[in-house]
Amino acid sequence: MNGGNKRKRQDMALAVSDSLSNEERIVYNIIRSKENMGIWSGDIKRETTIPENIFKKALKSLEAKQFIKQVVNIQNKARKLFMATEFQPSKEITGGDWYSDGKLDIEFIDTLKQLSLGYLSRQKVATVDMVLKFFKESGAFTVDVSNQNLEEILKTLVLDDKVSEVKSTGFDDFAGVPLGRVCYRIKSKVGGVREEKVGAMASIPCGVCPRINFCTPDGVVSPKNCVYYDKWLDF
Structure with missing residues (x-):
């Protein structure tokens, strides 16, 4: 070839x-x-x-x-x-991959970060592969997001002090993750007093939807025919 x-x-x-x-x-x-x-x-x-x-x-x-x-x-x-x-x-x-026409694509990066936080807030813990699978099944992007891209995003969230990188124990929240696998979880306060919550708009697709300004109850773009909203309701 x-x-x-x-x-x-x-x-x-x-x-x-x-x-x-x-x-x-x-x-x-x-x-x-x-x-x-x-x-x-x-x-x-x-x-x-x-x-x-x-x-x-x-x-x-x-x-x-x-x-x-x-x-x-x-x-x-x-x-x-x-x-x-x-x-x-x-x-x-x-x-x-993070640059478009010579400029850092901040909007794309922020969207990935917010969707990752939203997914982690629902799943408690997840590996890079799990988050990537969610992205692919949701159809949220028309461009390919690679495993490496997503790992960079999650590590950035760790640096932002919003996510923790941990290894699975195989028990409780980690029951669905093989023992020893690196995974990520929403960061909690010291002593586990309160788990950091993702903003409401970060946990639903509307918060990062590029067509939110065109969305109306009876319009061409609306909650009634939004495939991303339906997928979110299934989680």
């Missing part, structure tokens, strides 16, 4: 190259050789002997023809990189 993709990319590169001027071809080949890491325009210029005005014209033409694209480097946003359009930026460039 990978061999087929590599051959397809090679054929695409040849087809593109045949349609370019000599200067465009030189610039394109340099950019494409960097694959998913991209390259800064200054570095491209240093690898060629093309005059400045022709170099800029070649870059502009390649971008207009959609053979190359600009991508934001999260490490240095002022220094945009150029990349062949067939490649997707590496995580070193984009910042990983």
Whole structure:
């Protein structure tokens, strides 16, 4: 499969190259050789002997023809990189799953945190796999949330002092979790006087619903036809 993709990319590169001027071809080949890491325009210029005005014209033409694209480097946003359009930026460039268009996706992170707290408040304790299964079955997201993503979220909640990371004893609240497995629970006050409660809006899907402003009793979006609300009632 990978061999087929590599051959397809090679054929695409040849087809593109045949349609370019000599200067465009030189610039394109340099950019494409960097694959998913991209390259800064200054570095491209240093690898060629093309005059400045022709170099800029070649870059502009390649971008207009959609053979190359600009991508934001999260490490240095002022220094945009150029990349062949067939490649997707590496995580070193984009910042990983928590970034969107070069910006930290705070809304997405907060939503994951609130839904995780809501689930833990109902389940008492849960492993990363259990929380992830809940997310997938609820259909709350159109993007994939990986096991690693969710573990990062739960560890952030530990740092926020809202959740405790513990190991299952196999008894009481841990009866449904294999002995010794790492799991998470809503943090209690010292001495167990009072368990920290999640806000009411965090425990129901309405609190983090992106369409809450459009929700009305008899509207297209309403509690009557909300699949997330029905799933919440089942827990």
